[in-house]
């Protein structure tokens with residue numbers, strides 16, 4: 001347990017008086033693929049956003065390789081460079097080409113030289129199948145293509161853990177597959193991943209740990225077999241029944 | 247007939263003066279707009295920066311913002327002709343001897359800067375929050391985010407307003423004759439002062455101003471199009487076959503990891 005990548009302890013978050021997360025704890029070990037499932041508004045995005053400090057947790061601790069992320073004066077930018085994030089809405093830089101999107105973090109944040117950065121970017125763009133599009137701008141790509149570039153951009157930073165916030169929810173059905181395939185491949189290669197998703201098949205087949213959030217609380221967690229095969233909580237059963245019925 | 251003759255008379259006698267005046271007008275408008283934009287970007291960026299959560303920095307930022315707000319309000323809220331005499335004669339009053347060009351550029355820059363500050367602030371605020379978050383998420387600091395991601399997009403969005411400001415400056419620098427700046431309108435005033443051909447000179451002056459603004463419009467459109475970037479992109483061929491087949495990745499079965 002002491003070698004965990006990330007440890008979240010009793011994380012709570014309130015917006016004004018609205019308690020969105022309550023005492024959420026989670027341990028992520030190297031190579032884990034953790035899926036976070038739960039109905040809309042249960043706090044999944046807020047949880048991920050707290051982890052890379054896009055939101056400031058109200059209380060609790062986040063520990064990354066033994067360092068307390070939530071401590072005052074913590075260097076958030078260099079921490080975020082090690083924690084990749086893939087957003088539902090891609091958030092590619094609109095003023096840059098596909099290649100530059102994958103270069104800018106490496107050269108400006110990691111201060112790598114241009115040549116090394118370029119090799120790294122090309123390697124990951126090839127991996128997600130977007131190498132032919134290096135000169136395109138985000139506005140010229142389909143949603144699935146944008147998301148694959150966004151994944152390459154995150155990977156090019158060589159993060160120790162990659163967070164996904166519903167990476168396929170904004171995509172047309174026929175594009176979901178291409179993004180899930182890339183994520184499947186990543187999981188197989190040993191990438192540590194924390195995935196918020198509504199793709200139950202993906203959560204079931206790819207993750208080794210599943211967390212079911214309900215109203216800001218961890219209602220149930222366990223292996224994919226446990227959660228999908230034999231859920232213990234009534235709420236989990238209801239939630240899954242609704243999803244599987246679709 | 248008399249009108250044509252008068253115009254020709256002005257052109258042959260004073261043609262080169264009008265051209266010099268037009269040149270000065272354009273140069274003053276151009277320099278003033280460029281410096282004004284730089285001021286506007288600096289001020290607008292500070293105004294659009296979120297306040298730190300707490301502490302001394304927050305207080306400092308509040309004060310800086312208050313001062314900048316005052317600057318914007320004062321120079322947007324007073325006529326440029328009054329600002330010109332205020333600044334030019336103000337400097338004399340304090341014992342300085344500013345060159346007329348210096349005062350002219352200063353006034354136009356400061357005035358344009360006040361307008362541009364608001365434009366830039368709006369330009370930054372109109373950028374999707376996701377762009378900030380995307381940059382933050384790969385570890386960029388606030389300044390890196392602004393320089394590499396936000397300001398280039400804001401600049402592109404506000405090019406029409408920059409152009410608009412330039413065209414306004416081409417016309418409004420006419421008020422600089424108040425501090426004896428030799429712009430096109432000053433030439434008109436000095437020419438009619440000696441030959442009383444008010445109307446023909448006014449026609450000529452109007453025509454020159456209109457030519458300048460129309461040409462500027464065309465050039466600005468061209469710049470706008472150029473900044474919009476290529477409409478097409480080339481597919482780059484890679485040797486790597488993964489690139490072509492990636493859509494066909496088959497899921498590898500998960501391994502027991504725990």
Ligand SMILES: Nc1ncnc2c1ncn2[C@@H]1O[C@H](COP(=O)(O)OP(=O)(O)OP(=O)(O)O)[C@@H](O)[C@H]1O
Nearest residue numbers: 015018020038039040041042043044045046047166
């Ligand atoms: N910035 C904010 N200010 C106030 N309330 C917020 C803010 N962000 C989220 N919330 C609230 O927190 C709750 C949880 O939101 P969150 O986005 O984390 O849900 P979610 O589980 O990701 O839902 P979805 O599946 O729809 O994405 C919601 O009730 C939402 O209204």
Ligand SMILES: [Mg+2]
Nearest residue numbers: 044045046166
């Ligand atoms: Mg969400």
